[in-house]
Amino acid sequence: MFVVNLSYKKPISEIEKQIEAHRAFLDIYYKGGYFLASGAKNPRNGGIILVNSKIKRDTLEKILLEDPFSIEGISDYEIIEFVPSKYAAILADSI
Numbered sequence: 208m209f210v211v212n213l214s215y216k217k218p219i220s221e222i223e224k225q226i227e228a229h230r231a232f233l234d235i236y237y238k239g240g241y242f243l244a245s246g247a248k249n250p251r252n253g254g255i256i257l258v259n260s261k262i263k264r265d266t267l268e269k270i271l272l273e274d275p276f277s278i279e280g281i282s283d284y285e286i287i288e289f290v291p292s293k294y295a296a297i298l299a300d301s302i
Contacts, residue, residue: 208257209262209286209287209288209289210255210257210258212284213248213253213256213284215253216282221279222282225275225281229275229276232274232275240259241261241262243258243298253282260302267286271284
């Protein structure tokens, strides 16, 4: 499983210009079963995407290049891989 930690490199005003396109990007990968949860960090200096473990890291890296935040150069991405040892039953198909 992966946690993608987004860190904004530009002011929130620049983020807001791309937020609808970013959410449309997320929707594509939610529908495909890749993304499990996402949202803004608090304070709002970036965001988090929780990614299904069925995806390979190199595939995830390619997917993230499609994000408008990446295309516009307004966010950095840190990919953290982990192997859950405990999880809620609802996540069983994602582990």
